[in-house]
Every structure is written in structure tokens, then in C-alpha cells.
Amino acid sequence: MKYKLSDICEYAKGKIKVSALDENTYISTENMLPNKGGITKAASLPTQEQTQAFMKNDVLVSNIRPYFKKIWYATFDGGCSNDVLVFRAKDGVNSRFLHYVLADDTFFDYSMATSKGTKMPRGDKKAIMEYEVPELSYEDQCKIAGILEVIDEKIELNTDINKNLEQQAQAYFLDLFVTNPDPNWQSGTLSDLGTVVGGGTPSKKHPEYYIETGIPWITPKDLSIDKSKFISRGENDISELGFSNSSATKMAAGTILFSSRAPIGYIAIALNTVTTNQGFKSVIPNTNVGSAFMYFFLKQALPTIEGMASGSTFKEISGSGMKSVPAVIPDDETLHKYNEFCQPLFEQQAILEAENRRLSGIRDALLPKLMSGEIDVSNIDL
Structure with missing residues (x-):
């Protein structure tokens, strides 16, 4: 048996004052990362007085081409543009499970197929709620979410490590070549x-x-x-x-x-x-x-x-x-010193990026199998 998306979630309603937001708490299609990559800092805030509100544990999905396949599981309260759909799990539904329902490529394909408009098509909000989802117990929802969340947590950890390595390399660059350059160069x-x-x-x-x-x-x-x-x-x-x-x-x-x-x-x-x-x-x-x-x-x-x-x-x-x-x-000696410092950092970054690509591939392959029941989670003990 299948549910409709409307059986497990609803569109969140509510407004928030733009003055209560900053570049870290405002989400638009532009600062949502592609391929389900989460979010980054916004470049600017909207000019209107109010904007759409979201809450922690809501699921945000970009709803305009060419920005489909952008999704984020909210980790804080904030505000977003009208081209971002905000989904909120109903009582008795695991919010992380809802996130993975919406992260499935099948959902994105459905949204694009039912979208309206020619120049910048947008997903049809009514048709989206007709999307079919599996009927699963709350326990099985939690198991599916738990399996996939382990993969996403590892991807996030690798990403955080790479950000730290990037900061080290950039800080040393600024110190050597921007803040304290040799006046003889x-x-x-x-x-x-x-x-x-x-x-x-x-x-x-x-x-x-x-x-x-x-x-x-x-x-x-x-x-x-x-x-x-x-x-x-x-x-x-x-x-x-x-x-x-x-x-x-x-x-x-x-x-x-x-x-x-x-x-x-x-x-x-x-x-x-x-x-x-x-x-x-x-x-x-x-x-x-x-x-x-x-x-x-x-x-x-x-x-x-x-x-x-x-x-x-x-x-x-x-x-x-x-x-x-x-x-x-710069002189060759300083350039050599800097590149020697960066070499192991860059090598580690490349390794972690490759691992994240593999993990993303595993997650995206598992996701439809778990949702369709091809992989039975009822007997898995997490």
C-alpha cells in the first residue's frame, strides 16, 4: 500500500521578519548546494520586510529549475525564499525519514515532470503532495533514517575535516604572501x-x-x-x-x-x-x-x-x-616552502573528496531500495 506525501507531511506556514535573520539563517535557492549538499552562507538578505519561516527539523527543497536536487534538513530555525518549499513531518512521522523520502531521485524526477512554467519552471505544490510514498511503521522509518544518516554523518565529518585543512592552507598563504610579503619581491x-x-x-x-x-x-x-x-x-x-x-x-x-x-x-x-x-x-x-x-x-x-x-x-x-x-x-624558496606545507593537506583533501563521492553513490543507491521495500529493514536491529 502507498501513502501520498500529504499523509506524512504538510507545507509549513508562517512568516519571519527579515530583520531577525542574518546570512547564516537565511536560505535561498542560491545558497543551497547542489546534489543534496546542504547549504552555505547566503550572499545577501531579501529586501522585503518578511519572508517564509522554517523550524529546526523541517525539510527544505529548492523548487525552481535549474535548482532542483537541492535539499537541506534544517538544523536551526530561520527564514527562506519563496522558491524554497518547507516540508514539516506530521505527528507519528520521523522527520529524518521525511528528509530521505524527499532526497530520493524519484521524488526530484516526479517534481520536474509535474512542474509548471517554461522559462523557470517551478514544481506544482498540489501535484507534489500527490507523490506516492511507502507505508512504513514509525519503527521502520527510524531504521531507514538511521541507516542513511550514518552515511551522511560520515560525509559531513569528511567535509568538516576538509574545511579545516583548507583554512590551514589559506591562512598560511595569507601570512606568507598577503600580510607579510617580502618587500624585495x-x-x-x-x-x-x-x-x-x-x-x-x-x-x-x-x-x-x-x-x-x-x-x-x-x-x-x-x-x-x-x-x-x-x-x-x-x-x-x-x-x-x-x-x-x-x-x-x-x-x-x-x-x-x-x-x-x-x-x-x-x-x-x-x-x-x-x-x-x-x-x-x-x-x-x-x-x-x-x-x-x-x-x-x-x-x-x-x-x-x-x-x-x-x-x-x-x-x-x-x-x-x-x-x-x-x-x-615570490622567490622560489618561499614558494617551495608553501607548496611543501600544502602537499599533504591537498592529498588528504583529495582522498576525502573521493570517499565522499563513493559514500554519496552508496547512499543514493540504497535510498530507493529502502523506500521500495527491496531491502527489508523490519528485521534489522539498529
Whole structure:
């Protein structure tokens, strides 16, 4: 037997004054992370006097394309935009179980299929409540939630460790190169530190240019979906034929991928040889400069780069603009010291990101099996 979603939850109602919120307690589609990744700090607060309220243990789901598959289990009270749906478990329903019902890809597929609108489709709130969910006892709900929560807690722990490692590396960068730079260092440009490389897109008219396993090809969309620091491939690979018939360039592991438009400033480090589309101005650091320094240099220089961009519809930084970004050129000894410090930190971050990808895959594979009853939890003793 199946329930409807309306049998286990309801849309939360209520308003909260914007003046009672800050960047950490306001949630919008923009600061919800993709692929069920939780939330980050909001860039700004809304201008209206009041906004939608939510409570701890509510489930927040982004309800506008292209921001589907964004979900967060609330860990505090706060406020959110109207493009975020707030679900509240009814009495006798485990709120964490509700979270996993809504985190199932089947739910997101259903929401997209029943969405309304052409330019920016939104999920149909009435149709969403018609979504079918399994009829499970409260005990079994708790068991399912418990199994999946263990995986999510490990992912969260790994993420917290990586944030700490990132803070260490960034703090040392700021100390060496921003707060206390050597006054004898010479002024120069980004081109003195590395080689700026553009990308290209093989013609979509030739399906043979795109294959399942070929040369990794990265687009800004890939970095918008996967917020990892390190990347090995994107959604699509290109064939050698596609590569040879495009302006794409092969770049070695350690290259810093930097999106140059729509938006400017997605940054990731290549784990292996990759190519990109033309939405990047990536940087291959000079051997003495190293990936760690270049990665944090670009993060630090982002406001300058954005200020050098031009364009009416979409701002873009050109190749010549990237090459001319002002830079101080540190001595080789200091660069070596910094990269030596960062190497074990970066290696650990890459390991933990890979583990999180595996754990996410396991969770997402288990989720529909647990919900459908394919895996029977009634005899599991947690």
C-alpha cells in the first residue's frame, strides 16, 4: 500500500521578519548546494520586510529549475525564499525519514515532470503532495533514517575535516604572501607565474565527438554541480577525433581550472589530464610556482579579475586580461616552502573528496531500495 506525501507531511506556514535573520539563517535557492549538499552562507538578505519561516527539523527543497536536487534538513530555525518549499513531518512521522523520502531521485524526477512554467519552471505544490510514498511503521522509518544518516554523518565529518585543512592552507598563504610579503619581491603579472589556457567545444553536430569514456572535458556547469576542490572529469568526455577537431587543449594534472564567464570564478584543480570548453581561462602553473600557490592566488585575485571583466549580457575575462592580472612574484624558496606545507593537506583533501563521492553513490543507491521495500529493514536491529 502507498501513502501520498500529504499523509506524512504538510507545507509549513508562517512568516519571519527579515530583520531577525542574518546570512547564516537565511536560505535561498542560491545558497543551497547542489546534489543534496546542504547549504552555505547566503550572499545577501531579501529586501522585503518578511519572508517564509522554517523550524529546526523541517525539510527544505529548492523548487525552481535549474535548482532542483537541492535539499537541506534544517538544523536551526530561520527564514527562506519563496522558491524554497518547507516540508514539516506530521505527528507519528520521523522527520529524518521525511528528509530521505524527499532526497530520493524519484521524488526530484516526479517534481520536474509535474512542474509548471517554461522559462523557470517551478514544481506544482498540489501535484507534489500527490507523490506516492511507502507505508512504513514509525519503527521502520527510524531504521531507514538511521541507516542513511550514518552515511551522511560520515560525509559531513569528511567535509568538516576538509574545511579545516583548507583554512590551514589559506591562512598560511595569507601570512606568507598577503600580510607579510617580502618587500624585495618583484611586481609582475599572472603570465609570469603560469600559462593561461583557453578551451573549446567539439561540434555537437558530430555525435562521434562525444563518447562515454574518452578525454575528460569540463564545463562551468560541471563545477556548479560538483563543488569539489579536485576534479577528474565532467558529465561528458570527448573522443580523440572530437579533440583534434576543436580548439580544446589537453592540460596536465595540477592545472587550475578557472571559469571565465557565466560565472567568473569557479575554481578546481585537475586530478589528471583534462580539457575544457571555452568557458575557462585555466592556468598551468610554472614548475617552481606549484598548484597550491596558484590555486589560492586565483581565489585571492578573484575580485580583481571580476573588475577586469567586460561584457553586457555576461561578464567575461579574456585570455589577455587573465595574463595581465597583477601579481607579486615570490622567490622560489618561499614558494617551495608553501607548496611543501600544502602537499599533504591537498592529498588528504583529495582522498576525502573521493570517499565522499563513493559514500554519496552508496547512499543514493540504497535510498530507493529502502523506500521500495527491496531491502527489508523490519528485521534489522539498529
